[in-house]
Structure formats: structure tokens, C-alpha cells
Amino acid sequence: MIECVPNFSEGRDLSRVDAIETAISNVAGALVLNRTSDPDHNRSVITFAGQREPVIEAAVRAAAKAAELIDLNTSRGIHPRVGALDVLPFVPLGNSSMKDCIEIAHAAGRRIWHELGIPIYFYEAAALRPGRARLEDVRRGQFEDLREAAPIDPARAPDLGGPALHPTAGAIIAGARKLLVAFNINLKTSDLGIAKAIAKSIRASSGGFAAVKSLGLPLASRGMVQVSMNLTDFEQTPVHVVYREVERLAGVYGVEIAGSELIGLMPRKAIEMAFADSLKLAHFGAQSVLENQIDMLMPK
Amino acid sequence: MIECVPNFSEGRDLSRVDAIETAISNVAGALVLNRTSDPDHNRSVITFAGQREPVIEAAVRAAAKAAELIDLNTSRGIHPRVGALDVLPFVPLGNSSMKDCIEIAHAAGRRIWHELGIPIYFYEAAALRPGRARLEDVRRGQFEDLREAAPIDPARAPDLGGPALHPTAGAIIAGARKLLVAFNINLKTSDLGIAKAIAKSIRASSGGFAAVKSLGLPLASRGMVQVSMNLTDFEQTPVHVVYREVERLAGVYGVEIAGSELIGLMPRKAIEMAFADSLKLAHFGAQSVLENQIDMLMPK
Numbered sequence: 001m002i003e004c005v006p007n008f009s010e011g012r013d014l015s016r017v018d019a020i021e022t023a024i025s026n027v028a029g030a031l032v033l034n035r036t037s038d039p040d041h042n043r044s045v046i047t048f049a050g051q052r053e054p055v056i057e058a059a060v061r062a063a064a065k066a067a068e069l070i071d072l073n074t075s076r077g078i079h080p081r082v083g084a085l086d087v088l089p090f091v092p093l094g095n096s097s098m099k100d101c102i103e104i105a106h107a108a109g110r111r112i113w114h115e116l117g118i119p120i121y122f123y124e125a126a127a128l129r130p131g132r133a134r135l136e137d138v139r140r141g142q143f144e145d146l147r148e149a150a151p152i153d154p155a156r157a158p159d160l161g162g163p164a165l166h167p168t169a170g171a172i173i174a175g176a177r178k179l180l181v182a183f184n185i186n187l188k189t190s191d192l193g194i195a196k197a198i199a200k201s202i203r204a205s206s207g208g209f210a211a212v213k214s215l216g217l218p219l220a221s222r223g224m225v226q227v228s229m230n231l232t233d234f235e236q237t238p239v240h241v242v243y244r245e246v247e248r249l250a251g252v253y254g255v256e257i258a259g260s261e262l263i264g265l266m267p268r269k270a271i272e273m274a275f276a277d278s279l280k281l282a283h284f285g286a287q288s289v290l291e292n293q294i295d296m297l298m299p300k
Numbered sequence: 301m302i303e304c305v306p307n308f309s310e311g312r313d314l315s316r317v318d319a320i321e322t323a324i325s326n327v328a329g330a331l332v333l334n335r336t337s338d339p340d341h342n343r344s345v346i347t348f349a350g351q352r353e354p355v356i357e358a359a360v361r362a363a364a365k366a367a368e369l370i371d372l373n374t375s376r377g378i379h380p381r382v383g384a385l386d387v388l389p390f391v392p393l394g395n396s397s398m399k400d401c402i403e404i405a406h407a408a409g410r411r412i413w414h415e416l417g418i419p420i421y422f423y424e425a426a427a428l429r430p431g432r433a434r435l436e437d438v439r440r441g442q443f444e445d446l447r448e449a450a451p452i453d454p455a456r457a458p459d460l461g462g463p464a465l466h467p468t469a470g471a472i473i474a475g476a477r478k479l480l481v482a483f484n485i486n487l488k489t490s491d492l493g494i495a496k497a498i499a500k501s502i503r504a505s506s507g508g509f510a511a512v513k514s515l516g517l518p519l520a521s522r523g524m525v526q527v528s529m530n531l532t533d534f535e536q537t538p539v540h541v542v543y544r545e546v547e548r549l550a551g552v553y554g555v556e557i558a559g560s561e562l563i564g565l566m567p568r569k570a571i572e573m574a575f576a577d578s579l580k581l582a583h584f585g586a587q588s589v590l591e592n593q594i595d596m597l598m599p600k
Contacts, residue, residue: 001594033593049594093594179590183581243579259580265590266575275571278578279543280559281483290479290565293333294301294349294393295595 002104003033003049003091003179004059005264008066009081010044011037016069017044023065029054034265040219041228042077043086045182047264049093052104059088059108064116067169072143078217079228080142082121083170087135089124090176101176102126109160109174118166119150119158124175128159135173136213143170181231181239181270182263185246186224188256192216195225198249202227202242209237209245224258234267240274268292302404303333303349303391303479304359305564308366309381310344311337316369317344323365329354334565340519341528342377343386345482347564349393352404359388359408364416367469372443378517379528380442382421383470387435389424390476401476402426409460409474418466419450419458423475428459435473436513443470481531481539481570482563485546486524488556492516495525498549502527502542509537509545524558534567540574 010016017037025032030050037044048058063085070084088108090101102125109120127133141149147165149156157163158171165171187195195216202208211233217226227246231237247257269286276284286292310316317337325332330350337344348358363385370384388408390401402425409420427433441449447465449456457463458471465471487495495516502508511533517526527546531537547557569586576584586592 001598003590031597033590033597034588047590047593049598183579240575240579257580259582261582262584262588265593266584266588268589268591271571271575271589274575274578275540275566278574279483279540280557282559282561284562284566288334288562288566289568289571290303290333290347291568293347293565297331297333298301298349 001049001093002052002055002096002101003047003093004055005045005047005089005091005180006059006062006085007081007087008044008046008062008070009042009072009075009077009084009086010066010070011042011077012039017046019069020044020062020065021046023061024048024058027054027058027061030058036263038079038263040077040217040221041079042075043079043081045264052100055090056104056108056111060111060115063088063112063118063172067116067118067166071168072170073168078220080139081170082139082143082146082165083118083172084168085172086170088172088174089180090174091179092176098125098176098178105174105176109172112172112174113161116169117161118169119162119164119171120160121171121173122159122175123173124177126175131155132159135175138173146171178233179267181234181266182229183231183239183260184226184228184263185243185260186219186222186226186258187250188258189225189253190218190223191255192218192225194250194253194255195227198246199227199229201249202229202245209242211236212242234270235273238273238277239266239270240277301349301393302352302355302396302401303347303393304355305345305347305389305391305480306359306362306385307381307387308344308346308362308370309342309372309375309377309384309386310366310370311342311377312339317346319369320344320362320365321346323361324348324358327354327358327361330358336563338379338563340377340517340521341379342375343379343381345564352400355390356404356408356411360411360415363388363412363418363472367416367418367466371468372470373468378520380439381470382439382443382446382465383418383472384468385472386470388472388474389480390426390474391479392476398425398476398478405474405476409472412472412474413461416469417461418469419461419463419471421471421473422459423473424477426475431455432459435475438473446471478533479567481534481566482529483531483539483560484526484528484563485543485560486519486522486526486558487550488558489525489553490518490523491555492518492525494550494553494555495527498546499527499529501549502529502545509542511536512542534570535573538573538577539566539570540577
């Protein structure tokens with residue numbers, strides 16, 4: 001089983017997101033597990049899963065529907081993006097491997113370029129060039145900069161197709177990666193500087209926590225600011241550890257946390273790790289949970 | 301499916317607990333999900349599950365093996381007890397009902413009395429008399445007092461059999477109840493008065509949290525004291541809420557929490573509730589967890 005978590009550059013007109021979700025769920029064997037939209041980010045994340053072939057088919061249809069409905073020339077949110085379907089990660093679940101997901105990312109990318117004419121960058125474990133593993137490096141300058149650079153700068157040209165971006169749908173950054181936790185903490189302040197300072201303190205690239213990416217963003221519709229995070233290895237740096245540090249740093253500024261939001265789904269292990277830690281529970285793990293034991297031991 | 305969580309008055313000689321566990325797991329269709337032993341409590345809890353008939357059969361065999369191996373005249377721990385197999389609760393899981401569990405408790409009790417000669421008290425939802433719903437009322441004075449009272453005081457006589465207790469195995473308190481969370485918080489002090497005061501503050505019977513039972517106990521083997529708890533309705537009073545109050549109260553005495561311990565298994569929902577609360581996660585529930593969505597939506 002493979003998980004696919006495409007991000008779309010539309011989080012306001014939900015009828016468009018409905019249409020994209022329908023394009024995915026119409027593929028037999030592709031099961032939509034979650035959908036999260038945000039109007040300030042102007043972005044939606046759909047989580048679906050299935051076997052290799054339906055997952056590839058659904059990814060291609062999602063890219064086609066996004067390209068039909070989203071025009072990056074007129075669509076903008078606070079979240080950086082280069083494509084109508086912006087990021088297309090494949091994640092191994094159960095018995096599937098990262099190698100499977102790399103092959104699937106490459107196969108989906110080839111179909112999207114050949115069938116839809118949208119150029120592809122490969123990132124994370126599916127990257128084909130040095131310097132393209134990190135999403136933020138590939139996406140630097142967003143659609144507006146990349147469409148200028150890609151045709152003339154070989155270092156920024158797509159891995160497949162182009163070199164010009166698609167005029168309205170941009171490019172797709174496809175890849176293979178481990179499970180990721182995307183979550184945002186909203187602060188009871190409109191001071192964007194505080195969110196940016198906290199984001200800088202916690203992110204790996206500034207010497208913060210390993211496997212943490214973060215941005216400080218304004219939430220215009222809510223009059224607050226947000227520390228927006230991707231935890232790319234929640235076993236190395238757990239969700240609750242990052243939460244507590246953001247809470248501590250916000251306290252230094254005299255600011256409270258208004259709440260946090262999950263984008264997509266939370267892996268069960270991240271929840272169990274937080275529980276064990278927050279209750280100082282000795283010897284607690286997956287085997288300590290009633291339903292886990294029933295699922296594991298009971299004959300089906 | 302029915303869960304059964306017998307408590308045995310032996311937590312030191314683990315070869316005896318092994319023998320009891322084997323008696324249960326030898327019943328086809330009875331699956332042992334967890335086993336927890338504590339030397340200070342001198343008590344072990346085995347969690348198993350299955351359909352009605354194997355669960356009753358395993359309960360009877362467990363009672364027989366416990367009666368064979370445990371003599372209450374020579375066995376004592378800090379945890380109160382009236383039987384070698386002390387408490388025998390049946391819990392509805394999945395599609396089974398409390399009514400099913402009441403019938404099962406009564407059926408298991410009848411077999412134990414008729415086949416093993418151990419008298420039975422029925423408690424919680426399976427109670428047959430007013431004043432016997434609460435375990436602590438039935439168990440008042442433990443084995444040593446109850447064996448004197450039962451033969452002469454009709455108010456304390458068993459519901460089935462007796463009225464004299466079994467000379468070495470005492471009596472069994474069988475019942476039907478909802479899922480319960482049993483957990484203990486250990487304090488970095490040897491002052492038993494602090495554990496007793498905290499236990500009194502939090503328990504329902506002293507005006508504390510609803511659906512919380514608690515005792516302050518000494519942990520001789522570890523030089524600490526313990527707040528030992530049963531949460532009989534973790535949706536009404538969540539585990540993490542009780543933990544935080546114990547932490548706060550301990551802080552008032554200048555005492556730290558050394559750690560906590562789970563007895564048996566934790567229901568998944570209790571963990572998800574704690575996670576949502578501790579991270580102030582909006583709209584978080586079972587549907588926010590990757591594996592839950594896969595289990596629910598994926599064809600088997």
C-alpha cells in the first residue's frame with residue numbers, strides 16, 4: 001500500500017477541491033483518507049492510498065483536474081507554491097518500500113509530463129540531481145520566479161519536460177518520502193515577527209530541531225499569526241516536543257497559543273509517543289493499547 | 301467480543317502467574333492481550349478477550365489454577381483482596397453489550413461455585429443486591445474480615461455459594477463493567493501521607509473527580525509512594541486530566557512525579573483525547589489518525 005498526499009494551490013473555492021477529490025475517488029482502488037483546506041494558505045491537501053496502479057492513475061487525474069481549475073497567475077495564498085498541483089509525495093505504508101515509492105513518483109511524473117504537458121521536478125528520495133532533495137530549494141522564489149528562471153538557467157530547469165513551466169499550472173514537484181506530520185500552531189498575536197522568530201528558532205536549517213521545517217505566516221482571516229511546520233521524521237523529533245518548545249518561546253514573548261491544526265493525518269505512533277511522554281508512562285508503546293493488541297492478535 | 305480482566309493475588313512468584321496465563325491461553329479462542337504484575341501490590345492482571353464460550357471457559361480455568369496455587373492465608377500485598385482470583389470483570393467490546401456481559405458474569409460465577417466451590421459476589425452492572433455495585437464496598441475488610449463476617453452476617457454473605465469463604469482461595473467478585481483505565485502515579489517521596497492526601501483529593505467518593513477511585517499506597521521495594529487509580533469512565537474524566545491534577549497537588553507538597561504505570565491496556569480513545577488536549581488540536585479525533593482511516597476505509 002502506498003500513501004499519496006498531493007497539495008493543491010486552492011483552499012478558498014471548495015467546489016474546485018470537491019472536483020479534484022472526485023477525480024481521485026473515481027479511480028477504483030484509490031481511497032481518500034483525508035482532506036484539509038485552508039483559506040489563508042489558499043491550499044488543500046488530500047490524503048489518499050491504494051496499490052501502485054490506482055495511486056498513479058489517481059495522481060495523474062488529480063494533476064489534470066487541478067490544471068483545468070487552478071491558474072497560478074491569478075491564484076495566490078500565503079503558502080509558497082510552483083504548481084496548481086504543487087507537491088506530489090508518495091509514502092510507503094505497510095509492506096511497501098521507499099524504492100517502490102521512488103519508482104511510482106518517477107512513473108507518475110512521466111505520465112503527467114507526457115499526457116498533460118506539465119513539467120516535473122523530483123525531490124526527496126526521488127531526486128535525480130544533487131541540490132533537489134529539499135523541497136524548499138526546488139520551490140525557491142515560487143511560481144513567479146521559477147517560470148523566469150527555468151527556461152534560461154539549467155540549474156533550475158525541470159527534471160522532466162519544459163524547460164518552460166506550464167503557463168497556468170506551473171510545475172509539479174513529485175517525490176518519495178517517509179510519513180510526515182504537517183501541523184500549524186496559531187498564536188494569539190498579529191505580530192508576524194514573533195511567528196517568524198519562533199519558526200527560525202525551531203527549524204533544522206537554523207540550528208533548531210532535526211527534521212523540522214517551519215515558517216512564520218500571517219493568518220489574515222483570523223487576525224493571528226502562525227508557526228507552520230513540517231516534521232519530516234516525527235520519531236526523531238516528536239510532535240509534542242516541538243509543540244512545547246513553541247509554547248515556551250511564545251511565552252517568552254508573552255504570547256499564548258490559540259490552538260494548533262493538523263494538515264492531513266497524524267500517524268498513530270506520534271500520538272502514542274506524546275501520551276507516554278506527557279504522562280511519564282514507563283514501558284508504554286503500541287503493545288500497551290487495547291485496540292492495537294486486538295488488531296494484532298485476533299484472527300480476522 | 302468480550303474482554304475479561306481477572307486480577308490475581310500474586311505478583312511476586314511469576315511462575316505461578318505463568319501457569320495461570322497458560323491455563324487461559326490453552327483455551328482455543330481466548331486470546332491473552334496483556335499481563336501486568338506488581339511485587340508491592342502482590343497482584344497480577346491478565347487481559348484476555350474472545351467470544352462468550354471461550355471467555356467463560358478461560359475464566360473458570362483461571363479461577364481453578366489460581367485456587368490451586370495461591371493461599372490467601374500466607375499471601376499478602378499492599379493491594380486489598382478477598383480472593384486468589386480476586387476480581388473478575390467482563391467488558392463489552394465491539395458489538396457486544398453490557399447485558400451480554402452481565403449474563404456471562406453470572407454464568408461464569410455459577411460454574412465457578414459449582415465446579416470449584418469458591419463463592420461468588422456480583423458487582424457493578426452484574427450486582428444482584430443493592431450496596432454491591434461498588435467493588436470497594438464488597439471487598440471491605442479484605443479476606444481476613446470477610447471470612448469472619450460472611451458466614452454470620454447475611455448482609456455480607458456471598459451471592460452464590462458459601463456462606464463460608466473458600467479456606468485458601470477466598471471468594472471471587474465477578475461483574476460486568478465498561479472499559480476501565482487502571483494506572484498508578486509514583487511520587488518521589490516515601491511520605492505515605494502525601495499519597496493518601498492526593499488520593500483523597502481526586503477520588504469521587506471524597507468529592508474529587510467523577511468516576512475516579514484512588515488509594516495512596518507505599519511502594520516498599522522502590523522507596524516511594526503511589527497514587528493508585530481506577531478511572532471507571534475515562535470519557536467523563538480523562539486520564540491526562542487526572543494526571544495533571546496529581547502533578548499539581550504533588551507540586552504543592554514540593555514532590556515530583558517519578559513516573560506512572562499502566563495496569564493492563566489503555567483504550568485508544570483515551571490516548572487520542574490526551575493528544576488533542578495537550579496540543580490544543582482543533583477538530584482532532586479518531587478520524588484524524590492515519591491508521592484509523594486506513595482500518596475504517598480500506599477493504600480487508
